[in-house]
Amino acid sequence: MLQSIRDRTSGIVAGFVVALIVVPFAFWGVESFFSGGGDPVVAKVGDQKIHQSQFRRAYEQRYQQYVQLMGSNFRADQFNQAQFQQSVLDDMTQEYQMRQFAQDAGFRVGDGVLLYALSDIPAFQKDGKFDVETYKSMLQRQGLNSQRFEAQMRDSLQIDQMRDAVVGSAFGLPVEAKAIVSLAGQQRDLSYALFSLAHYRQTLSISDAEVQKYYQDHQSEYQAPERIRLSYVELSSDTLPAVAEPSAETLKALYESEKTGRFSAPEERKLSDLMINFGNDKAAALKKAQDLAARLKAGADFAQLAAAESDDPISKKVGGALGWFKRGQMPEANIEKALWALQPGQSSEPVETAKAWHLLHVDEVKAAAVKPFEDAEVQSELKELHKNREQQKQFQTLSEKLEQLAFENPSSLEPVAKALNLTVQTSEWFTRTGGTGIAAQEAVKQAAFSPEVFKDGENSKPLTLGDSQIVVVRKADYEAPRQKKFEEVAEAVRGLVRENGAKARAQADAQALLDGLNKNAGSLQDLAAQRGAEFKNLGPVRRDNGSEDRAVVDALFKLPHPKEGTASYGLATLGNGDVAVLAMDRVAAGDVPDSVPGAQMRQLQQLMANMEFEGYRKRIGEEIKVKIVNPPQADTTSNPDL
Template identity: 45%
Template sequence: MMQQIRDSLNGPLIVGVLLAIIGIPFAFSGIEGYFQSNANPTIAKVGDTKITQDQLRRAYDQRYRQLQQLLGENFRADQINPQRMRENVLQDMVQDALLRAEARNSGYRAGDAALRDYLTAIPAFQDSGKFSPERYRQLLAQNGYTPDSFEAQQRDSLIVDQLRDSILGSAVVTADEAALATRLAKQERDFSYLQFDPAKYLPTVNVTPEQVAARYEERKATLQAPERMKLAYVELSQGSIQKAEAPGTDILKTLYEAEKSRFTTPETRRASHILVNFGADKDAARKKIESLSAKLKSGSDFAELAKSVSDDTGSKDKGGDLGIVKRGDGLLPPKFEAALYAMNAAGEVSEPVETEFGWHIIKLTELVPAHTEAFEAPAVQKALTDLYVNKDLQAKVQEKTQQLEQLAFENESTLEPVAKALGLSVQTTDWFTRAGGAGIAATPAVIEAAFSRDVLTDGVNSKPIALDADRLVVIRKAEYEAPRQRELAEVEATLREALRNEEARKLADADAAKALADIKAGKSIDEVAASIGATVQKQDGVTRNKSGVGLALLQTAFKLPRPVGAAVSAGNATLEDGAVAVIAVSSVRDGREKDGHERDTELATLRDARAGAEFNAYREALKKTIKVEVKALPAEEAPLP
């Protein structure tokens, strides 16, 4: 039982929880957490669960930063549509809320033991590879959680996992279905094709000025230059604030006395146990544990007895060893912990102890008393100095943050007094649009504030905006260009090129259609190619996932019906580069059915695919049984006329 908890400390990363805690990432720590909005309307409701604007903003920022981290130097803010991304994030939140509501309604529950195993396996909550209650509480507090609220969320995650597993585990695939899938998946086809590239028709295409002008009038409403702006801003960063000098001994001594717990290693105990599960007969289990206790009192070896009779499969092979435990670390059932800490010396063995896991006999194998490092120790001196300097820095950060907010508010039409008072410089961004730009204009919160009524229309300073945990900015409008109609001269070249490409595409489509008709009428693809001076390209023994063959070619070749007799099965496809291909399938060979391990693997793969499809269908069906209300997300605030 307990060894399973300990083994989980070295287990795989619990991705869902880790993202929830670290991936946010620490959105309420440092100076970023200084400002919070009181306006928090509900934007979606799933059953009794409300999704608020703040929750969406937090999830959006998390997704945005994950993209930044994932793409690194390749990240480009102008390739992200903020409105569409917000809608996608909200859709994911609604789906998650649906599953939580259904899991609760269906009676799924997560007990204390399951939750404990789940939380202690999260590396973010560990110190030197072991679960740390202090770090756990600290990280929750930094992220605006209480243990109760966070653990309630994680219970929801666990019951959703139970619901998901029950659905995924119900998928069934018969051997005949698997055999058919194998024949189709491993099928091979021989085909030939002709390629008609619109680019080759471009030299024959002429576009007149009248055609360009007509296209301009036709598309005029879409030929808008988007609004854009430049920002002036001041940035307050923690790194720019001068740190305090190392304090004197008297100050360090006072700090040491106040923070002595930091330098105290609490008492630890190493324990072993023998576990007897209750099973179907609780009274029989009690009699068994009493018999084992008597054997130990008669001189039986504890470790050998644990190896032979303990029901804790995780610890029995190690003589019942549970490793080092600390009082109050949450890893031990309360009665187990009370019995262990009632012993006074290594080697003592308890009377039988009953917990929710069964009956235990506990042996205290090692006792390490609490120890406090001396004030004079170099490591303590350094830690105290760092602590003093960091506390002083945080006080300065808070003071300057308050000054930044106050000065920006009192001098709402300029940033110069703000910069002068705080020793900062007024900087300017490059042009950017609502899709974002470079530098601070890549931060969603900055973009939102820049195009808000306060900054864009009223022309006042923004409130301080967090770029990350250590940096704040105040922005104001420097320059602004409203959306405008592009003149014909600005877009003439683009329109001309588009018209030429369209006409070339029409010519390629026409020739491809004629070639396809000739093949369907009975001509061979070689005859058709010879008549138009084209080259036949051949692909033999092609599978559905063959590399080096374009996806459009593969998809079309495998969608066409089997050829009958000497005839071919023909069709066309638009390729990835815009060319048109006329395809003639001449032969189809089904894949060989597998046996043994290969068949089992194929069956499992197909079952996983079906399980995923069934789960997606189940999620969609939930929307018909659980009421979902989603408000339309407003477009980002536009300037007043």
């Protein structure tokens, strides 16, 4: 979720407190598009539905992010599609719950907050400031429109309002902090017997009959999924012919056409604001604003007065300073009109908005300016602009030819490659879950198994994979799903049978030792020696112990306090599969501090705030029910032993 963004709709300072915005999870617009009757419902969340198309959109974006993150380490044959689908669906249902609850609870995001949130995203900035063209271009590259993106942003900010309300109001008492510090410092005396899987793997004898039986009983786990390999041609801006150097006349004409928008800096005004909330008495608030305006006319310093009197807790810390504005950037029409009526150094009369009176002050004015044609930066930008536009024209022309040639020659890519001077390439094998290279792209996966390509053996339509990348694919090879022969997987099955047997033996021996301890059949050390287990006596152990396996430490601190003269016993399965039998015979309480240091107190309060929000989120989950209607299905059965 977004962090620490408050919707301060009572003041025009709203969005200036926005930190770095990261739109959560995926760019799927929920209310921005509708699904037809042929789009099955995956899940119902409260009074809303998640359709298959919405789930696929979210899944594919998360999948692409995962593939990019893994890079060359991504292995399609080891990708657990079912688990990944469940993770995506869990995230979607949780966000739907949060959004519905926030909406019903009355949380709202004003246009001002949305505007400044967008302005603060670095990806939408040029030279450190929000740029409309950069914003539109970035969204276009992501395949988004501004309405859908802004709706998603508004939803995210709304959810964060709710989170901030809970976290911001959470608190911890000093006595609670002292108890947590004492608990964190608690020590427990630990000894344990370790049953190592490595020992059982070496001593366990596995017969051929056992391997055969396991294979027969689990044949469904040894299915080779269908897979395909594609031939394709790729048109990319990287391979386009070099653009000729433009003439001075060409650059001059381009400059004249772009001068107003690209090379002109409009007038900007540096604004400060002193806000007086209406509260319960609008007239009284106006009287206060008028009195402050009179003090400003009499020579009072605006920054000092704003710091002392403004009702906006954010801007008053910096003397009411809001920063630089161009025409049309203010969300309030009255504020916009008053701002551009003032002279530098002048303060306004009270200006009314929906919830407050404002006194405005123009600190400084930057006059409009036009960069000359001869400027070195202008020349460089013009040449780059000319190059990009010429490449776009080339790419557009070749794209149209590619589409026409692929249509006219549906049974081969050779004529297409020859006419456009391209190379016919071949992908790696991949399944319906995807693969590497172009096979990681959803458009390619969909086309590969489409009726035209898969069944009819024709060329695909041109597939856009990026800003300037188009491919046309066709089926090169195909292997149908099949049952793997025993000989193909015999060694893998034998290893699995051995591993399962080792785990079962280790668990059984550990349980037998634990039963002996509970029957007072001997000490842990003696019983461990009898069963060939390794004995370790660690002595006092804290919760933050980093040398032992985390499973051992977690199990230790879940054991009940031992009774006088006895020990508490338990089991723990380590991360590597080894099994430990634990004995704990003493608990030493941590010291109770006289006071908790400030930094530690803040950490504990943050911890308690997060715990409170987690409880709040669970309560939302209980109130807004989730019903899975059509669970996502993996495209095919896969196994690493393909």
